[in-house]
Amino acid sequence: MKAMTSTMHTTSKRREALNETRVWHVYARRKYEEPLHEIGNVMADDVELAKVYARSIYDEFSWVEMVIVPRDCIITVIES
């Protein structure tokens, strides 16, 4: 457990050094008649890199549409 904590700390430090702290939610759909649904997220401060990462990580289907939304732009309306 100690080793895992250390690894996570190192990874966190490396992310901090390269400023990869911004989270992007990834939405996609396989057919036009389907709604977009959230398929995951990526971390990148640069929007172009976020697009590259989303395309390469979530490439399990031939999506007809994929969009990314920065988490910090989401406004909570109801929170219980």
Next chain:
Amino acid sequence: MPGTPVDNAALFAVLSSLADNKQFIGRRYAYWCNGAPALEAAVAAAAMTQDELGHARTLYPLLEDFSQARADPSQVEPVTRTLHYHLAFLDHDFRGWSDFVATNFLLDNALTTFFEAAQDSSYEPLRQRARKIVQEERIHAMHAEGWVRRLAKAGGAVRSTLVASLNRLWDETLCWFGPDDDANMQRLYREGIIDAMPSELRSRYLQKIMPTLSSLEIDVPVTFDLVTKHWEPGQPLPWNEWDAIARRVKQGS
């Protein structure tokens, strides 16, 4: 080897260089599929590795159609090929992630500049592949620019390591287009296989990469002509070290 073989030594040589560079870029990228600074970058590296090896795999079979391959058929297969027409920079493993970024930004962009010039090629097999490769390379270019920006803006040792990687690859990449009197490139231009001569290709390439480097204040040996509004090489390229056949810097240079 069906049909009449193509007899074009110049095209055979340039295709060999393109295939070898793509193959070796893929091999070097592969090492970084689990070594990139972040998980997202590692997955992207894996995807780009597949793309580069895929590009090589579509180019090598073209060599089989040339009469120049008859002398030594083993040279058209990446597994049996003993000639190495890739840049000397790719001879060794990358020293770090910055070499990955520099290769993607400088070398892969240079090869894409060539493929862009071949999108209306008179040689149909290249024309087809060039259009597909140019399309796929858009994602690689986004990755390259994003990482150059990121490493440069990190400052300190991260930035200086990136600059060192760019500098080590700079001359050889600019040389790859060939000198203005490059016989192979001249023939490709004359026969409508590409739409520009080496100096024009080099110029197109610089206009593509320099806005990013300039905005980040990364010093490279170029000058900006205020009249033509074009970036040009700022110092003579090392043609005395250039191997025109292998399209790479000579061993030991």
